[in-house]
Amino acid sequence: MTTATTDKKLYDICQKAKGISKCEGCSKIFCYNHFGDHRQELNQQLDEVEVTCDLFRQTLNPSPFCPIVVSPCKIKINDNTRWLQDGITITGGNQRGNELSQLDGPWGICVDDDEQTIYIADTFNHRIIEWKYGATHGQVMAxxxxxxxxxxxxxxxxxxxVDKEKDCFIICDRGNRRVVRWPRRNGTCGQTVISDVQCYGLTKDHDKYxxxxxxxxxxxxxxxxxxxCETVVAGGHGEGNRLDQLDSPGYIFVDKDYSVYISDEKNHRVMKWIKGATEGIVVAGGQGKGNGLAQLSGPREVLADQLGTVYVTDCGNHRVMLWSKGAT
Known part of the structure; x- marks a missing residue:
């Protein structure tokens, strides 16, 4: 909170005596031009406190569902994180099949930290399945x-x-060329909300878009x-490899600043479109299809953390890649 002041003190950065305010939190004097910078510094400090708090919470209550802390549009990964080279099977793992203990071609997932539950698009079983923490089998939800x-x-x-406010799933029903809304509790059928769309990936921002x-x-x-109606926020200029084009986009991640990260599958790259931009920025890959450390091959799922580090499933190379901000 700020309070206007008529004190004759000068703000020591710009030596102004007029139009200055006092921050009631730290009792320092700022001119209006520099108070915004001070606010950004405080927001950054608050983010660091949240990261520390989340990491401490995980230390007290470790869970295989929470190797990273996921909140809407905000992925928090500690700078000193070390990744295990051996994974832990938490769903499926009982060969390919359609029993409740099996999966067949799982693609997208959604984690609900509050309920310690993972929801899976079990693609070739044509269903959405819920798998609770520690369970040996799942439950069909859609x-x-x-x-x-x-x-x-x-x-x-x-x-x-998951739309928790309306307690429903929003599903990319690719084979039917539609997006479906399906009740999360005792739902027996869905409702088409978008038709005639070959949807591969979807996500939600913190404004419920x-x-x-x-x-x-x-x-x-x-x-x-x-x-x-919908608004085009990236691409929309036909198939191609220009910075204002995409070629078969797959999965999406939206950060807290509404920047959209896109796995541009057939261009073998990950693109970042800043809110309002007319073209994107290549943040991973973009050096042609290949298995070098500067290349990707058919990237799929993508996310970014608070430092701008990009994580991408490099499907054609059977690996997960980490691209630091600005890295080639």
Whole structure:
């Protein structure tokens, strides 16, 4: 909080005596021009405190579901994190199949830290399955009635998000070229909210806007439930490899500043589109298809942490890559 002051003290950065304010938190005097900088410094310090708090909480209550702290649009990973080279199976692992202890081609996932639950787009079983922490089998939450286009069916779903406010799933029902809303509790059928879209990936920002990747139209669109139209926020200039184009975009991540990170699959790169930009920035790959450390091959899932580090599943190379901000 600030308070205006008529004190004759000079702010020592710019030596102004007029238009100055006092920060009630630290009791320092700032001119209006520099108070914004002070606020940003405080916000950064608050972020650091939140990271420390989250890491301490994980130390007290470790869980295989929480190797990183996930909140809407904000991934917090400590600078000193060391990654284990051996993974832990938390769902599936019982060979390919359609039993409740099995998966068949799982693609997108969504983690609910509050309920210690992971939701999985079990693509070739045509269902969304819920798997609780420590469980030996899952529970079908949507679909599971074979492939089809009825309202109680899904056809090769590829990704999902949870809308806790409306207590429902938003699902990329790729094979049916639609986005479906499905109740999260005792839901027996879904409702189509977007038609005629080859959706691969979707995500949600903290203003409750959803973002969908249209694999066929090579663009990312933003919309909110109840809206009658969507807004193109990336791509939309046809298939291509220019900085204002995408080629078969897959998965999306939106950070706290509304920058959109996109796995640009057939361009073998990850693009970042700052809010309002007319073209993107290559933040990973972009050196052609390959297995070198400067290359990607068909990237899929992508996320970014608070430092701008990009994590991407490099599908064609069977690996997960970490790209520090500005790295080549």
């Amino acid at each position: 679909g599971g009635n074979g492939p089809g286009k009825r309202i109680d069916q899904l056809y090769e779903p590829t990704d999902l998000a 959803f973002y969908i990747a249209d694999h066929e139209r090579h663009e990312i669109r933003r919309w909110r439930i109840g809206d009658t």
